[in-house]
Amino acid sequence: MMEAVMALSVQLPDKRPSYDEMVKRLRIPKARQLKLLAIMDETRARWNAGQSDVVDSIQTGVDSESAAR
Amino acid sequence: MPPVKPNAVFLNIPYDIDFQDLYLAYVVGLYQLGLEPLMTTGIYGGERRLDRILALIQSCRYSIHDLSRVELNAVPPATPRFNMPLELGLTITWAKMHPKRHSWFLWESTPRRLQKSMSDLDGTDPNIHFGTPEGLLSELRNAFVGQDAPPLHKMLAAYRFLRDSVASILADAGTDNLYAASVFKALCFASLKAAQNPTYLEGR
Secondary structure, three states, X not given: OOOOXXXXXXXXXXXXXXXXXXXXXXXXXXXXXXXXXXXXXXXXXXXXXXXXXXXXXXXXXXXXXXXXX | OOOOEEEEEEEEOOOOHHHHHHHHHHHHHHHHOOOEEEOOOOOOOOOOHHHHHHHHHHHEEEEEEEOOOOOEEOOOOOEEOOXXXXXXXXXXXXXXXXXXXXXXXXXXXXXXXXXXXXXXXXXXXXXXXXXXXXXXXXXXXXXXXXXXXXXXXXXXXXXHHHHHHHHHHHHHHOOOOOOOHHHHHHHHHHHHHHHHOHHHHOOO
């Protein structure tokens, strides 16, 4: 039997990378970042207009080609 | 040996349509806790694929292996899913060799299912998310304990915000595949921004 080494809970270190560092690591071109921010602004506007939580789960999508993992 | 990213979490999950809500909850929840999810999406086939997957695991301080949907794939010929257990096996070996570099978590939706599917791991309890985003976010807070963890209702609001942005993010990427590498990056970016700027969730 495999010795139990799996974690159930860990204490995170206080010092972690900043948000800006994490954004940089994603290496998303500036123009795409601005587009994504515009999408988030649109969602916020819909929420402010009381149009949030229309659905309980994601209503679109397809299996990935490698779905059978 | 690649350097370890101290807040990186290797996410070993199924890439199927029924898992989309939980996939999004993992991405949003990990960023809410100041962690960074990394996945094999974007690593293409070829003889070096396994090497690159192993390098990805080695670069992460933590990993989550969600076996809640390990089952027979319905597309003929019906076959069990082995990539996820394979990546779990790689991780267990790596963590056994370098316990200070890597901690791994096993997640399930149902108590006691793991004892049936992988009895070699008897004696350890997986994290149970009960197949819901709320259960998953709650369990993430329990698994990764930090001083600055946001309350569960804030994490859930961030998840709902991203969920309501998904259709536009997919349209912008020109795909229906939420697991595509470009979409994963977009979800990471938006999750980060929602964590960085709580005004997106004001009043929620």
